[in-house]
Amino acid sequence: MVTVTSTAKKVLLLLGTVTLLTTASFSSYAADKVYRLKLAETWGPNFPIFGDATKNMAAMAEKMSNGRLQIRIDSSNKHKAPFGVFDMVKAGQYDMGHSASYYWKGKVPNTLYFTTMPFGMVASEQYAWFYHGGGMALMEEVYSPHNLLSFPGGNTGVQMGGWFQKEINSVDDLNGLKMRIPGFAGEVLAKLGASPTNIAPGELYTALERRTIDALEWVGPGLDLRMGFHKVAPLYYTGWHEPATELQFLFNKRSWDRLPEDLQEILRVAMRTASYDMYIQNAHASAEAWETMLNEYPDIQVKQFPESVLTAMKTANDALLAEHAANDAQAKKILDSQAEYLKKARRWTTISDKAYLNSQQTAE
Template sequence: MKKLIGKLGVISVLLIAMSMTVFANQRVYKLKMATTWGKTASPLIDTSIKMANLAKVMSNGQLIIRVDSASKHKAPLGILDMVKAGQYDIGHSASYYWKGKDINTLPFTSMPFGMTAAEQYAWFYHGGGLELMQKTYKIHKVLSFPGGNTGVQMGGWFKKEIKSVEDLKGLKIRIPGFAGEIMAKAGALVTNIAPGELYTAFERNTIDALEWVGPSMDINMGFHKVAKYYYTGWHEPASELQFIVNKRSYKKLPKNLQEILVLAFRLAAYDMYIQNYDMNAKAWQKMKKEHPQIKVKSFPEDVKKLLKDSNKKLRESMAAKSPLLKEIFKSQEDYMQSIREWTIISDYQYIKDNL
């Protein structure tokens, strides 16, 4: 010890001893997180794991989050209830899964013909979206934060080309949620089939078309082997996942760990967006090379008009039943109107002018 003091000085030794004591006395907070995703559902499950790792590193090991995939807790669509009840401290899922419990949760994932991912992130963090999300989830006694975006989801795989609105009538299609209601109004026969049964149903003509996500996730499902028409997106232009936090669990954390947790959410969410963008690009190149028969199509103008008209009527009907939903819709509409002009003269025009 004398030699050490001689080399470093008394003050240095005292500082080292103090820092070691502080570190030893730091309380470790252990939280449990349930996800909707299975162990192989990349990049969705990746985002849950990255968030937990970020929280651990930024907190110097004070914040430890155990991630349970759907295969462990067996309730992929029960995340909100489990977090609300305190069975789990955190959940990673998607807000529109709870529309049956609370219709006001629907717009925080994505809305047909709505904002792009960049626009929607701007709305969340600079346009009042995050405040509206907390207002919505307050009744459930949880906090909710953006949890990762898939970007524009493709309009789906179709065995036959859609040339007019007549081709939608009687079309058997798997497409869930709000988009499914719109398709039903357009005359399609909408169904929802479990993911594990989709390929078989598609291959055996139980359904004529289906919507999943995009190349990065579709390629593993093999839909491109069954249908050659791949339609561009309209229904989920910016599908945002969510991190849900039990309020009691959150309040038990020291202020600095609360900030670290929220920052880990934000970093992991954006990382998922760019990871999925990269995965989509690579998967599309593989699809195109191995299955050159695939034709990327956009719906004809009369179909798009019908879908937009149906979307407008459904939104008006839903908003009339909920003042909060009406407030959320208006906030999104106003923000999109203000930001879309910049999107057009920047990203859109750049791509259009330099193809």
Template sequence: MKKLLVFLTVLATFSVSLFADENKVYRLKLASSYESTMPILGSLSDELKKLVETMSNGRLQIRVDTPTKHKAPFAIYDMVKNGQYDLGYTASYYYKGKDSTNMLFTTTPFGMTTDEQRAWWHFGGGKELSEKFYSKQNLKEFHILNSGMQMGGWFRKEINSVEDLKGLKIRIPGFGGEVMSRLGAAINTIPIGELYMSLEMGTIDAVEWVSPSFDMSLGFSKIANYYYTGWQEPASENQVVVNLDVWNKLPKDLQAILQAALAEVSSRGQDKVFYENAVIWDEMKEKYPNVQVKSFPPEVMAALKKATNEILEEEAAKNPMFKEVLESQRAFLKKARAWTMISDFAYLENTNIK
């Protein structure tokens, strides 16, 4: 009888504990690099918050702080790593100065397309390399939006030769900025909210942002008539990083909910970018008749690609982790690009889709 009572007491205690855990509310703080008013990018953290809270029936709640609140849009990794925030929404190439490997998890000039990059990350060893790299920073990385092929930027003057890049004042982030700098351009890191005024006042001669769905509402077309096609960000991945200690303390079901919500937001966001790009492009000639769409001359593209490869090799020579990730990407790209060319590219070329 005594043993039965002890057993029933233990069982009751366990049941109460289990019930309490099932009803415990986990509250996380997320810092974003983007203001909520920014097209597409600004809405994703709130979409993630709502979806997570709905899926978890309120057990997992997220507070979103934008740069207006935390004042540090490009210090997200440090704030999450050090525990000031639990999650961060940003793009890894903003942190190239801390470790050049970061930029490989966003995109590189002349690199993989969105399909190629996502396939590499999920099935070609990218996820494992991400975990190896970010765990050393007390972070766990997830995708939240791949904005796809980006345009080459808005220019006040036409670019006809490599000489035209020398002395050009341009806002362009990440590796693309380093490549432009090597060809003589003056790179400016103006905050996003000040780009239009800087372009209008002549502080910069050109600005690279994203693509029509992001760019047109910012008004660049009113000042810079030349809109160039891209080379610098063929598959720009934005991430949500989670403090690794916080992640490990979350129950498994809440981990799964957060992952599933991120995947859903990422998929919808990518589709939205494509849709809005298509709609805006269809209206381009009518609504923005002053805009002249250009591609950089072959001479300029060759110089940009040469500088890109030189910098990649230099980084690989001094950073073993960078080299490991780069070699993994290159090995997969060699296989993936052959399929891209014989599938999507051949279809478009042979059927003359317009």
């Protein structure tokens, strides 16, 4: 039997008190630790809507974390590499990025499917695919080998088909056409004889004005009107190529793994909320800008591509999809998932949204 003296009891009690104080102090320190992250965006400073998404996300994350998350945003004028976001985040130069997945198709071809696809899903269908149809898991499969995580970063909805200086009456008019158009749609037009290119947002107007390009697509009225494209290309075509353009928040995986679980969850919520906010903000801005276009700029001519051109685009698109799927097992997996989900979701979109719009038009 061991007898504990009164002195020993005092020592043990003191040690226990010190241990409790040390544990409590450490826990308090961990809870108060500030994590400072750097984000690089493709857009210029104070760029509307797209740039608002990053600012809203950062503000929400800071508030929900009680100041433990501080995110510094560097626009393209600061880091000088609007299309270098992928590389900078991958290398750890930045913890986060905000851009568009299809910009990286030259580096990692299968990234392009996570922005939007011609003749593909609209925004509600695509968001459902991401969060409930397996899209997030497929995106992680593509990005994780590059030390990256990708999250939806804001949707534009259906984009307009672009600003043209000459009317498109037949497929022959696409031959040799120099157009700023990224992603899979650029491949479709190239197959039909056009010369697609990608240009940084800040250089678009100058390229169109100086006839470096013959046409460009950007987003829709909410952003296009501010850019002034109507001053140098009055023909405004309706969309076919980007029915649900989803931007992305990129995250360096090591930076992500260093964060406590509660802060990771706060970021998930902040990014998801900022993405939806961008979607409705763009819808509002486009509705207002469209009204302005109709009333104040009567010289803008709204056009639809002829049926023969749309048919040729769809044929080229289907052929390219088949080619990509045949040459890459991962691409096939993604494209099959999107096609299967679109088939299922479109049945509901047709009998709900489309039927409602048709009935409203009939009633008028």
